[in-house]
Amino acid sequence: xxxxxxxxxxxxxxxxxxxxxxxxxxxxxxxxxxxxxxxxxxxxxxxxxxxxxxxxxxxxxxxxxxxxxxxxxxxxxxxxxxxxxxxxxxxxxxxxxxxxxxxxxxxxxxxxxxxxxxxxxxxxxxxxxxxxxxxxxxxxxxxxxxxxxxxxxxxxxxxxxxxxxxxxxxxxxxxxxxxxxxxxxxxxxxxxxxxxxxxxxxxxxxxxxxxxxxxxxxxxxxxxxxxxxxxxxxxxxxxxxxxxxxxxxxxxxxxxxxxxxxxxxxxxxxxxxxxxxxxxxxxxxxxxxxxxxxxxxxxxxxxxxxxxxxxxxxxxxxxxxxxxxxxxxxxxxxxxxxxxxxxxxxxxxxxxxxxxxxxxxxxxxxxxxxxxxxxxxxxxxxxxxxxxxxxxxxxxxxxxxxxxxxxxxxxxxxxxxxxxxxxxxxxxxxxxxxxxxxxxxxxxxxxxxxxxxxxxxxxxxxxxxxxxxxxxxxxxxxxxxxx
Ligand SMILES: Nc1ncnc2c1ncn2[C@@H]1O[C@H](COP(=O)(O)OP(=O)(O)O)[C@@H](O)[C@H]1O
Ligand SMILES: [Mg+2]
Numbered sequence: 001x002x003x004x005x006x007x008x009x010x011x012x013x014x015x016x017x018x019x020x021x022x023x024x025x026x027x028x029x030x031x032x033x034x035x036x037x038x039x040x041x042x043x044x045x046x047x048x049x050x051x052x053x054x055x056x057x058x059x060x061x062x063x064x065x066x067x068x069x070x071x072x073x074x075x076x077x078x079x080x081x082x083x084x085x086x087x088x089x090x091x092x093x094x095x096x097x098x099x100x101x102x103x104x105x106x107x108x109x110x111x112x113x114x115x116x117x118x119x120x121x122x123x124x125x126x127x128x129x130x131x132x133x134x135x136x137x138x139x140x141x142x143x144x145x146x147x148x149x150x151x152x153x154x155x156x157x158x159x160x161x162x163x164x165x166x167x168x169x170x171x172x173x174x175x176x177x178x179x180x181x182x183x184x185x186x187x188x189x190x191x192x193x194x195x196x197x198x199x200x201x202x203x204x205x206x207x208x209x210x211x212x213x214x215x216x217x218x219x220x221x222x223x224x225x226x227x228x229x230x231x232x233x234x235x236x237x238x239x240x241x242x243x244x245x246x247x248x249x250x251x252x253x254x255x256x257x258x259x260x261x262x263x264x265x266x267x268x269x270x271x272x273x274x275x276x277x278x279x280x281x282x283x284x285x286x287x288x289x290x291x292x293x294x295x296x297x298x299x300x301x302x303x304x305x306x307x308x309x310x311x312x313x314x315x316x317x318x319x320x321x322x323x324x325x326x327x328x329x330x331x332x333x334x335x336x337x338x339x340x341x342x343x344x345x346x347x348x349x350x351x352x353x354x355x356x357x358x359x360x361x362x363x364x365x366x367x368x369x370x371x372x373x374x375x376x377x378x379x380x381x382x383x384x385x386x387x388x389x390x391x392x393x394x395x396x397x398x399x400x401x402x403x404x405x406x407x408x409x410x411x412x413x414x415x416x417x418x419x420x421x422x423x424x425x426x427x428x429x430x431x432x433x434x435x436x437x438x439x440x441x442x443x444x445x446x447x448x449x450x451x452x453x454x455x456x457x458x459x460x461x462x463x464x465x466x467x468x469x470x471x472x473x474x475x476x477x478x479x480x481x482x483x
Pocket of ligand 1: 414416419446450
């Protein structure tokens, strides 16, 4: 807008100046005759018998009515013998033109059309050059500085107004956009609250919804709000369906394990019974019955483990109480002593220097955590049985209980062969076990560490393992009862 109006203004001013210039030029061209007529009687006459303008110093255009200040006039007689030039300055005093200025004006094509010309020292002019019937050249020029001044002023005003307009528009736009988009903030806030909800576990209920006033389908923001609500509803029902099917699977495993316990107990019982019969059984039959009994025993422990895991998965409440980890460790090591006579067992308790379990128990300070005693005992039993079963005879196993900051830390360390490399990344997964053939024979199920992990996690603790050969360490951290 600014450029267009500036160009238009400039064009129209130029047209006005050109019009002024034409009439000034006409007046100037007619001047010699009129002046000639008014010249004194004794003025000399030229070659053609006409009287020559007498003054010499004052060119004919000056002083003519209507000729404005700043108008430049040049008169050159047909034979080039006389050149008169000058202009009226701001004080209406006649000023001579310099040679350079004169040359610039006389260079113009005498076609009667206004052209722009730069006069050295005076600036830019619009000039018209005409040749009279007698052959005299008359050049008239008016300054364009008035145009430039006006246009410059106009541009300054325009810039100022435009800047002001931009500022006002920016402020208004900001205020309006903010106000219009406020509902979007509320939609975003809803999305943020949902993203902070724990959706990954257990029963999922998403009560958050975009408020009804922000779900008007007539506005774009309302459409976003309504779409988000639809999506939340969809996610909620999908998560609920998933949770239901998980629950079903879990219940099925739990029920199946439970149902298997009774027939397994019968199988074990009958196998024992057959072995105790006084009748002479062939050796093969006795051996077969022994296998039946031992496999039934193995299957029983597998079923028990699966049942326990299913219960832990279901988030069955722990039977919480204050548990002294130090006492648990003493018991567990004492049991391990009996079960693993080929291993060396050590116990490190806070405040107890002695390795002898009984004395250690007497000296040790209690390390109390809130937990389910039965389950925590199982953690220790599983870790110690691993240290016994998966290491060669003569391995030293160190069980330590310590207070570290706000937590109780239980460590089971052995100097056995370490955790097999391919197993490390999925050690706590179900049915993850090392050397399959050897372990199966040893009654390995691969559920022991999965149970340990589930129990520790249910207690709000963590379990870490460092499986370096020669220093395999399982570290269980549990929050203290009274930190
Ligand atoms: N202290 C340990 N030293 C070496 N290997 C171990 C140790 N503890 C566990 N492992 C490896 O981790 C596997 C998984 O252990 P676990 O979950 O208790 O199952 P399981 O004892 O029934 O095999 C074991 O099969 C064994 O290969
Ligand atoms: Mg085990």
